[in-house]
Structure formats: structure tokens, C-alpha cells
Amino acid sequence: MSAVEQSDGAPARSLDVCLTFDFDAMSLWGAMGQTSPTPVSRGEFGGRVAVPRILDLLAEAGAPATFFVPGHTIDTFPELCARILAEGHEIGHHGYFHESPVGLSPLQEKRALERGLETMERRLDGYRPAGYRSPAWDLSPQTTELLLEYGFAYESSMMAQDFEPYWCRTGDVFHTDKAFEFGPEIELVEVPVSWALDDFVDLEYVYAPPLILPAAKDPGAVERRWLADMDFAAATVPGGVYTLTMHPQVIGRGARIDIVRSVIAHARGLGAELVTAGAAARSWVERAPAARDSQATV
Numbered sequence: 001m002s003a004v005e006q007s008d009g010a011p012a013r014s015l016d017v018c019l020t021f022d023f024d025a026m027s028l029w030g031a032m033g034q035t036s037p038t039p040v041s042r043g044e045f046g047g048r049v050a051v052p053r054i055l056d057l058l059a060e061a062g063a064p065a066t067f068f069v070p071g072h073t074i075d076t077f078p079e080l081c082a083r084i085l086a087e088g089h090e091i092g093h094h095g096y097f098h099e100s101p102v103g104l105s106p107l108q109e110k111r112a113l114e115r116g117l118e119t120m121e122r123r124l125d126g127y128r129p130a131g132y133r134s135p136a137w138d139l140s141p142q143t144t145e146l147l148l149e150y151g152f153a154y155e156s157s158m159m160a161q162d163f164e165p166y167w168c169r170t171g172d173v174f175h176t177d178k179a180f181e182f183g184p185e186i187e188l189v190e191v192p193v194s195w196a197l198d199d200f201v202d203l204e205y206v207y208a209p210p211l212i213l214p215a216a217k218d219p220g221a222v223e224r225r226w227l228a229d230m231d232f233a234a235a236t237v238p239g240g241v242y243t244l245t246m247h248p249q250v251i252g253r254g255a256r257i258d259i260v261r262s263v264i265a266h267a268r269g270l271g272a273e274l275v276t277a278g279a280a281a282r283s284w285v286e287r288a289p290a291a292r293d294s295q296a297t298v
């Protein structure tokens, strides 16, 4: 258990631990222009082997999770995505073809968002996601406003906090000859992420110049880092949210899946709550001050 206490001596709210899986399947490789049989098979492994393996593990452990899924993956593996929901997990929006909003025109970005929503509605019995995670973890200047317009409650691609959700902003201006200008906060929760709590960069080999990931890390070292960060969050951020980002085609291959089991056991050992990202966002909103116009602080 975390030893943290509030100033009135009451035990602090425990840490929320969110297991999140970006089920990109082949869209990840396709978005990088890799459409030949072997990259396709790497994505196919996610749907054919890894997600069923992960769902079995989560069921055995009684742990909920959030799967961020591009529309293309839902169209390719509709029954598996329906199983994710049927087993009590959450599905979040992750683009249609894993397209980064940064490289899209405003109209293309809006269309990709709508296409992902339409796919969920059509394939998943009218399902409407509460959360969005950008493919490649980057947003365009209009993304947060667009998410609000389409009724999303939370976003999970940014890093201004490590273990505490916060309100997203719109209308930031990046001046280069004077201070950065923060736009107003909006009623869209950020559930922050971190490259240090992501499996892809450390464990997956990618050769797509200029992007080259050697994937030379020892999985045990990655696991120790993840658990150490969970200890830190439990001890220093009362009521915080620890968000781990994994990819089925990475963490679900071979013995690496044992890391998921170990993360769940460690969270329970700390007295943390395993919750979906949507539940963590909702519970933060109940405790958070309302969004405010942060321009006043600039």
C-alpha cells in the first residue's frame, strides 16, 4: 500500500493503473508504407495471436483495460474487437489508418476522425468511444477542439504531467521571439502518456529510414523501469494515474506477455486500482477544478 496520507490524516486515494493496448495491427505498418507480406504478418500477429492471448490473461486476472483501435483494425478484425467490448474492456479511437493528425489537412483530419467513429458504430453495434489517442502521439493545432466537438471526454497522447491528468488546451501559439502563449483550457481531459512507459520503442525492431529502432533492450530492464515508475507514482502522486502503453504485437509475443502479469500483480501489491482510461478520466473530473482560461496566467 502507498504510505501517503492526506494532511487531515485520512488515507489518500490510491493510484489508478491503466493498462492500455494500442491494437494497430497492420495499419501501423501500412501508414509507414510497409505493405509487403512480412510487415503485414507482424500486424496480423496482433489480431491472430496477441490480442486473444492478452484477453485470456486479463480475464484470468480480472483486470480491465483500454484498447485504442484504428478503424482499419476494426474493419479487419471485427469479431475480435467485439470480444474486447464483450469482456468489459474499453475501446478508444485511434484514427482510421493510423494517420498522424500532424500530416493531415484540417479536412483530412476531420474525415479520419469521422471514419473511425463510423466504423465503430457500424461494426460494434453503435459503440461510441469516450477517448481518443493519436496515432504516433502527436496532435494538430485543431485536434483538441475537434475532439470536443465530436463529444470525446478524454485524450491520451500528451506529456505535460507524468501521473496526473489535466485539462487540454486549444489555441496555443508558439512564438519564437517571445514567450510561448498558452491557450484556454477546455473540458477535455488529458490522460498523460510517456515514451518511458511504452513497449514499442524499447522492444520492437523497426527499419523504416529515417526511423530505425534497434529494439535491443532487455525486457527485464524495461519491466523494472515500469514497476519503479509505478512505485514512484504511488508514493508521490496521491490519487494519480499511471498509464502504461503497450502494443499487442510487441508485448504479446512470446515470454514478454509475462510482463503484463507482473504489472498487474505489482499494482495489486501497492493497493492500486486497475481501471480503464475512461474510468480514470471520469474519476479525475469529479475531483478536478473546472477548466479555466489559462491565458490569464501568461
Ligand SMILES: [Zn+2]
Binding pocket: 022, 023, 024, 028, 094, 098, 134, 135, 136
Ligand atoms: Zn498506434
